[in-house]
Structures are given as C-alpha cells and as structure tokens.
Amino acid sequence: MSKSKPIIVVKNLSKVYKTDLLETIALNNVSFQIDQGEFVAIMGPSGSGKSTLMHILGALDKPTSGQYILDSKDVSHLSEDELADIRNRKIGFVFQAFNLLPRTSTLKNVMLPMAYAGIPKEEREATAKKFLNMVGLGDRLHHTSNQISGGQQQRVAIARSLVLNPALILADEPTGNIATSQADEIMAIFEKLNDDGHTIVMITHEPDIAEHAKRIIFIRDGKIVKDSPNHHRRSASIKKEVLAHD
Numbered sequence: 398m399s400k401s402k403p404i405i406v407v408k409n410l411s412k413v414y415k416t417d418l419l420e421t422i423a424l425n426n427v428s429f430q431i432d433q434g435e436f437v438a439i440m441g442p443s444g445s446g447k448s449t450l451m452h453i454l455g456a457l458d459k460p461t462s463g464q465y466i467l468d469s470k471d472v473s474h475l476s477e478d479e480l481a482d483i484r485n486r487k488i489g490f491v492f493q494a495f496n497l498l499p500r501t502s503t504l505k506n507v508m509l510p511m512a513y514a515g516i517p518k519e520e521r522e523a524t525a526k527k528f529l530n531m532v533g534l535g536d537r538l539h540h541t542s543n544q545i546s547g548g549q550q551q552r553v554a555i556a557r558s559l560v561l562n563p564a565l566i567l568a569d570e571p572t573g574n575i576a577t578s579q580a581d582e583i584m585a586i587f588e589k590l591n592d593d594g595h596t597i598v599m600i601t602h603e604p605d606i607a608e609h610a611k612r613i614i615f616i617r618d619g620k621i622v623k624d625s626p627n628h629h630r631r632s633a634s635i636k637k638e639v640l641a642h643d
C-alpha cells in the first residue's frame with residue numbers, strides 16, 4: 398500500500414437544495430483530496446455546509462454536480478442500492494448520537510455489522526471483543542447501552558465502525574453529546590487509530606476538538622476558505638490510560 402493513495406477525491410462538488418420558493422447552494426464548487434493515513438477535521442460555522450458534505454462523503458446523499466471518488470471508485474452517480482453497499486463496505490461511521498441499539502449489549506452492538514456481512518458467529522464475536530478491548534471496554538462486553546456513560550457509548554460506536562476494516566472513518570461531531578471530561582478519551586482513540594494507519598475525517602465546530610487533527614479544512618457558505626496542516630496539534634492527555642486495557 399502506497400502511503401499517498403487517495404481515499405477521497407472531490408472535484409467541483411456542488412449541492413443545491415431546491416424548494417418551491419428557494420434555492421440554497423449548500424456546497425459551491427468544492428474540490429479537495431484526502432490521502433490514506435490522513436487525520437482531517439472539517440470545520441465551519443452553523444449553516445456552512447458541513448452536514449451536507451458529510452452526507453455526500455458518507456455516500457448518504459448525492460451531489461447535484463461534480464465528482465466524488467471514494468477509494469478509487471466514482472460514487473457520484475450510483476443507485477441507492479449501490480451507495481448502500483459502498484457505505485457498508487468502505488466507511489466506518491461515528492455519529493454524534495452514537496446510534497447504538499438500546500437494551501442491547503456492547504458486544505452485540507459491535508457484532509451487528511458483521512452479521513449483515515455474513516461473517517460466522519465465532520469470528521464476529523472474536524473480532525468484536527478485539528475492538529472493544531482496543532477502546533478500553535473489554536470489561537463492559539455485557540453491559541447494555543443504557544448502562545454505560547456517553548463517552549463509553551461513543552467508544553462502542555468506534556469499535557463498531559472498525560469491524561469491517563473500512564477505508565475511511567467518518568465522524569460527525571463525535572464529541573458533541575459527550576461530557577468534556579470524556580471527549581479526551583474519544584480523541585485519544587482517534588489518535589491511536591490514526592497512528593495505526595487509519596484514515597479519519599471528522600466534522601466538528603469545536604476548535605479544541607479539531608486541533609487533534611493533522612489537517613483542518615474550513616468551510617463557509619459552502620466554500621472551502623482554508624485548508625492547511627494543523628501546526629497547533631493537541632495530543633489527548635490520557636492516551637496511555639485509556640488504551641492500557643489491551
């Protein structure tokens with residue numbers, strides 16, 4: 398694997414929302430590339446187009462015009478079924494609201510994407526345990542979502558995002574619903590995953606969170622206004638403790 402392999406190539410991407418009365422240009426001719434192994438934060442004020450961009454990058458929506466190439470495949474004009482397939486195979490999603498199944502154990506939550514992929518039960522269980530250990534939750538396998546904290550739920554969601562070996566981890570405001578004291582644990586995990594070679598794209602409006610990334614893309618009114626290496630990189634202070642459960 399070459400280090401500079403592009404995972405995301407976006408060319409002249411636009412998204413226009415049309416209602417009866419109004420046309421909103423949510424993304425206006427955006428172009429950028431993200432290579433394998435990068436850790437990128439996408440920042441911008443409310444209404445700047447972050448969620449629109451996240452939905453397109455996540456193959457949850459299609460652009461009005463322009464091109465999106467994900468892991469060497471042009472996904473700009475695929476059908477809904479083809480998009481769903483790409484989504485499941487190539488992208489590990491981490492959402493602001495965790496999106497775990499309630500009253501279901503952490504182990505089952507993490508095993509679930511592998512069930513849809515037809516992986517045998519023993520392998521599903523072993524893989525889920527491995528990733529739950531990695532996020533420091535090896536001793537919470539049989540707790541249900543409502544029995545653990547928000548930060549722990551997000552760690553379960555991160556473990557779940559990894560089980561099918563995605564080309565890209567796409568996180569939308571991953572610390573938005575978490576106590577500040579636990580946000581550092583989440584960022585420690587992202588830093589560790591990136592150290593291990595995972596490509597991470599994280600949408601956030603919080604500067605403190607964005608500063609954990611190696612590169613920050615700023616959008617405003619649907620346009621990229623700045624795209625540069627992060628020279629003020631923060632490192633999560635509790636990295637070692639969180640990951641010591643391995």
Ligand SMILES: Nc1ncnc2c1ncn2[C@@H]1O[C@H](COP(=O)(O)OP(=O)(O)O)[C@@H](O)[C@H]1O
Pocket residue numbers: 414415421422423441442443444445446447448449450
């Ligand atoms: N489904 C939609 N229909 C119409 N306009 C939308 C829709 N979704 C977003 N918009 C508009 O597009 C612009 C960008 O929105 P969004 O991508 O949600 O920004 P952000 O996530 O940065 O707050 C805003 O002006 C918003 O009102």
Ligand SMILES: [Mg+2]
Pocket residue numbers: 447448449
């Ligand atoms: Mg948004």
